[in-house]
Amino acid sequence: MSNIVIEAVGLGKQYRIGATPRGQRNFREVIANAATAPLRNFRRLRSIADPARMGGDPLVWALRDLSFTLREGEVLGIIGRNGAGKSTLLKILTRVTEPTTGYADVWGRVGSLLEVGTGFHPELTGRDNVYLNGAILGMDRPYIRSRFEEIVEFAGIGAFIDTPVKRYSSGMYVRLAFAVAAHLEPEILIVDEVLAVGDAEFQQRCLAKMDDVAHGGRTVLFVSHNLPSVQRLCPRSIMLHGGRILADGPSTDVINRYLAGGAREAHPGHWIDLDEVARTGSGLARFQGIRYSSGSTRHQLQPFTRGRLELGLTAVSNVSRDVNLSVSIWNQSGTKLINADTTALGRAVALRQGTNTFRLTIERLYLKPGAYVVGLWLGDRMGETLDRIESAFRFEVVDPHPERPTVRLDSRYDGPVACRFDVAEV
Structure with missing residues (x-):
């Protein structure tokens, strides 16, 4: 058995939010620090004597x-x-x-x-x-x-x-x-x-x-x-x-x-609350909810290979603004397969102050049957991220003809995306 080259045991690292790291200081900074030291020490002693006064930077x-x-x-x-x-x-x-x-x-x-x-x-x-x-x-x-x-x-x-x-x-x-x-x-x-x-x-x-x-x-x-x-x-x-x-x-x-981990199973046609999901961004505008459907009762609204995918979205903004919006679809191996971004359309989406509702439609979903994760992104015209949700929900793509599968399920022959093709002798 090969030798251990890294061993970490019980590692913990704590930071004080707002604390300024002590680096090299010039002579003027040293003099200023010495002059203010008595006042800082007095405040520190008062904090120790009275815990209610501590109110220091959080850890x-x-x-x-x-x-x-x-x-x-x-x-x-x-x-x-x-x-x-x-x-x-x-x-x-x-x-x-x-x-x-x-x-x-x-x-x-x-x-x-x-x-x-x-x-x-x-x-x-x-x-x-x-x-x-x-x-x-x-x-x-x-x-x-x-x-x-x-x-x-x-x-x-x-x-x-x-x-x-x-x-x-x-x-x-x-x-x-x-x-x-x-x-x-x-x-x-x-x-x-x-x-x-x-x-x-x-x-x-x-x-x-x-x-x-x-x-x-x-x-x-x-x-x-x-x-x-x-x-x-x-x-x-x-x-x-x-x-x-x-x-x-x-x-x-x-x-x-x-x-x-952050993607919940969701049923087609039902709104999914996004208020509690993990997200990043400035928060000046943010997604509130989403629902999905194939638009067809053929499979109880469940998306299917080469079928339609309709997404309903709600977003809230503190002021009226133009934004770019994208919906990405990832497979379970972490590969992004689809990125439907309004930037590619050459136009922005107008957000009003308050709650806004949108519908995004993918006309043909060339994905093989299986589980996929949907990610969402909202950004301003300068590219700043207002809201990003890496895993909004997980959904299933089904075979449109389970009795006579049109998409081979053997992973040895499958790529992640289905395609329509034919072969003819010439």
């Missing part, structure tokens, strides 16, 4: 009682909604921050790519940062020099390698940071969702490189909202929710649970 647990092990050569995906604790966990594993409770032991050189802005010194050039990161990983200068051209070629920023990285765009920064992390042969590679900053072609190259790293016997820990990539790259995944591990096992099973 929040980003991680709570989290334990897992990762063995040499394993590839582990970590998924979860925004605020689940994924990035906090990676910061603890890479020693960027310390846990409040518990401990995490890591054996081996760690190459990490966290959020944009970590790992590089902004005043140094790209070349200098490559050598600096290699030295931190314990590499000698001749070895780094032998890999330097490969790193620059992968990053695709050769013309700017002698430019200070503070002048890089976020995409340039991420390309170089990933190239350094992956090519200096760390024993453990930790990658956060920051890859979303890069373009599609670069993301594919990064995934291919991580696949090479994994097949080379090294350990990879990958955090992403891109569920198909997690499923392709990671045999095992962990799902975080509220700072705790909710599921740990084969990626397919964990992803299915993630998609189904």
